[in-house]
Amino acid sequence: MSLIVQKFGGTSVATVERIEAVAEKIIGFRQQGHDVVVVVSAMSGETNRLISLANEVQKQPTARELDVLVSTGEQVTTALLCMALHERQHKAKSYNGSQVRILTDDAHTKARIQKIDDEHIHSDLRDGCVVVVAGFQGVDEQGNITTLGRGGSDTTAVALAAALKADECQIYTDVDGVYTTDPRVVDGARRLDRITFEEMLEMASQGSKVLQIRSVEFAGKYKVPLRVLSSFVDGPGTLITLEDDHTMEAPIVSGIAFNRDEAKLTILGVPDQPGVAAKVLGAISDENIEVDVIVQNIAEDKTTDLTFTVHRNDMVQAESTLRQVSEELGAREVKTDDKIAKISIVGVGMRSHAGIASRMFSTLADLSINIQLITTSEIKISVVVEEKYLELAVRGLHSAFDLEGAP
Numbered sequence: 001m002s003l004i005v006q007k008f009g010g011t012s013v014a015t016v017e018r019i020e021a022v023a024e025k026i027i028g029f030r031q032q033g034h035d036v037v038v039v040v041s042a043m044s045g046e047t048n049r050l051i052s053l054a055n056e057v058q059k060q061p062t063a064r065e066l067d068v069l070v071s072t073g074e075q076v077t078t079a080l081l082c083m084a085l086h087e088r089q090h091k092a093k094s095y096n097g098s099q100v101r102i103l104t105d106d107a108h109t110k111a112r113i114q115k116i117d118d119e120h121i122h123s124d125l126r127d128g129c130v131v132v133v134a135g136f137q138g139v140d141e142q143g144n145i146t147t148l149g150r151g152g153s154d155t156t157a158v159a160l161a162a163a164l165k166a167d168e169c170q171i172y173t174d175v176d177g178v179y180t181t182d183p184r185v186v187d188g189a190r191r192l193d194r195i196t197f198e199e200m201l202e203m204a205s206q207g208s209k210v211l212q213i214r215s216v217e218f219a220g221k222y223k224v225p226l227r228v229l230s231s232f233v234d235g236p237g238t239l240i241t242l243e244d245d246h247t248m249e250a251p252i253v254s255g256i257a258f259n260r261d262e263a264k265l266t267i268l269g270v271p272d273q274p275g276v277a278a279k280v281l282g283a284i285s286d287e288n289i290e291v292d293v294i295v296q297n298i299a300e301d302k303t304t305d306l307t308f309t310v311h312r313n314d315m316v317q318a319e320s321t322l323r324q325v326s327e328e329l330g331a332r333e334v335k336t337d338d339k340i341a342k343i344s345i346v347g348v349g350m351r352s353h354a355g356i357a358s359r360m361f362s363t364l365a366d367l368s369i370n371i372q373l374i375t376t377s378e379i380k381i382s383v384v385v386e387e388k389y390l391e392l393a394v395r396g397l398h399s400a401f402d403l404e405g406a407p
């Protein structure tokens with residue numbers, strides 16, 4: 001007998017019928033003798049609906065109240081799922097984040113889990129109950145409701161699995177595993193049987209929203225066996241593994257991630273002197289804006305150009321800060337562009353292979369796609385291109401790195 005934490009995402013609990021199907025699935029696991037703790041998301045579309053309501057009422061909704069509002073979505077599905085289990089004569093009990101006591105910091109809308117009390121859960125499990133926990137939410141030291149950022153139910157599930165020392169954490173979603181790239185964009189995308197934590201973390205960080213980044217960090221840190229599966233069709237899914245399997249030759253590139261969430265800002269003709277980058281980027285970080293790609297280049301006339309990317313939602317604020325800094329520094333010009341996309345190829349095999357970057361760049365050149373920015377890490381190469389070329393570029397790279405067909 002083992003303890004399994006199962007998370008069901010928004011599409012898996014989108015209707016009463018689907019919630020009933022989830023209940024049947026859980027009963028199947030109970031009948032095999034497993035203890036089951038379930039984490040649910042809100043019904044699909046519900047979190048977006050609640051956020052739009054907030055935006056109708058207040059230009060920049062107060063973060064504390066936004067958390068009170070959006071956390072309601074998950075509470076609905078916990079209760080409905082328990083009722084579906086009761087209807088089928090199975091014991092089940094729902095908990096919201098503060099009832100479990102999923103303690104977080106007080107960073108509303110992007111809180112981090114600090115500690116989980118497992119007392120109630122263990123005693124309910126001993127009692128033969130299925131425990132159903134609301135994903136995405138917690139409570140801070142002062143008792144305020146907090147939420148963990150979009151996609152945060154994944155993190156609730158993995159954190160619970162770590163706290164309970166579960167045998168496996170299963171993330172049920174609307175695709176049957178992690179693919180070489182988003183299967184909604186590339187028809188030839190292929191399901192991976194396994195992917196390492198490290199690769200999954202890069203994929204998630206670079207835009208593959210199949211798992212929230214924090215959930216992968218947690219799973220890697222606490223060595224939680226993690227699997228992504230479909231709620232709708234049976235299958236092995238994808239196992240996220242430690243990189244200890246030396247029997248397999250790692251593919252050079254395991255997957256391609258992309259995102260359209262960023263915008264690019266450039267400050268041109270800054271008189272070149274020590275402290276310029278610190279001044280520009282310091283001003284941006286003082287506004288609590290996260291910077292992603294940064295490129296600086298010195299021109300022959302002793303001025304420097306600095307380009308960086310931020311989340312699109314932060315572009316207007318970042319631009320106004322940059323214009324102020326530009327005046328103080330006597331820079332020539334500030335430019336912005338939000339029609340960009342970032343594409344990343346990811347693979348642990350890159351560590352031991354040369355020529356990957358040039359293959360990536362020549363593939364894009366053959367497609368006449370201009371590369372605007374480049375960044376690399378040990379297991380990833382990212383490029384920023386014009387947004388309209390995103391799909392063409394991802395498809396081209398997917399076949400250039402032989403990601404289609406059999407593994």
Ligand code: ADP
Binds near residue numbers: 178
């Ligand atoms: P849930 O509501 O179950 O949490 P999400 O929408 O958050 O589901 O995540 C599943 C989606 O992630 C898929 O429908 C798919 O479009 C997208 N996705 C992006 N990249 C990948 C990838 N590499 N493999 C699988 N799915 C991906």
Ligand code: ASP
Binds near residue numbers: 009010151152154
């Ligand atoms: N309901 C939340 C969201 O839509 C959390 C989640 O589904 O993981 O982001």
Ligand code: MG
Binds near residue numbers: 151154210211
């Ligand atoms: Mg999700």
